[in-house]
């Protein structure tokens with residue numbers, strides 16, 4: 001592949017754009033929101049500058065990488081890409097709408113890949129005429145840094161598509177891990193969401209402060225980051241959407257979204273991206 005598209009340039013899309021551009025791909029980066037595109041441009045510029053400071057890229061390579069990206073609010077600009085990685089909001093209906101639109105405009109051989117954290121690949125593929133060419137590529141945050149990428153396959157995803165998705169991820173310098181069954185939350189979020197859930201329950205029950213919970217998880221269990229810090233980093237709206245989807249799909253009351261998480265999202269306290277979540281930034 002030479003040219004890929006990224007749909008949605010928020011927390012994850014911006015990182016994926018940087019990764020693709022710095023590994024030699026021409027990238028069409030599309031977001032419905034101009035402000036998100038502008039923020040992503042700054043993110044990619046700064047990310048490439050950090051790579052230059054670390055000696056991973058020369059200044060020329062960073063400039064060339066940045067110039068490989070074309071920024072747009074018009075999805076029609078994906079007409080000549082070989083794959084699109086979708087990274088829009090974690091809700092079924094907007095994703096299905098986007099998938100149907102992509103299916104109508106992409107070249108017939110192009111892959112539709114999704115960064116969904118939890119949603120059924122089979123369900124998203126059902127609105128396209130190419131379910132064999134639909135596959136998950138679930139990056140972790142921040143995409144330029146985290147090493148592994150989940151590759152959840154849908155019921156109709158072909159082996160050829162899985163191989164192409166793996167090769168793409170490897171060409172980004174990442175480790176692809178194929179998830180054989182299309183289950184809600186795949187593997188990673190079946191660990192992350194219960195961790196955030198338990199942390200919220202303990203906080204709601206007054207068992208410990210958020211600072212102490214984070215401290216114990218880091219300094220006791222040896223995790224690099226505490227559950228509240230991680231929730232803020234991921235985005236509490238995204239965490240709640242993933243939690244809600246897993247809850248609804250599994251019909252398991254254990255996953256009932258905690259009130260405190262709902263309240264934070266209703267109050268617009270989404271974490272790093274809004275300057276305040278469980279903590280202030």
Ligand SMILES: NC(=O)c1ccc[n+]([C@@H]2O[C@H](COP(=O)([O-])OP(=O)(O)OC[C@H]3O[C@@H](n4cnc5c(N)ncnc54)[C@H](O)[C@@H]3O)[C@@H](O)[C@H]2O)c1
Nearest residue numbers: 008010011012031032033036087088089090116117141234
């Ligand atoms: N945040 C994380 O840590 C994380 C980690 C792994 C996977 N994900 C997944 O990645 C996806 C994106 O998450 P995020 O955290 O980047 O969200 P985000 O809210 O930061 O960004 C989403 C972007 O999509 C844009 N958008 C929404 N609908 C659109 C549409 N129809 N067309 C074009 N652009 C549209 C928004 O303007 C926004 O810029 C979700 O599926 C999420 O579950 C997130």
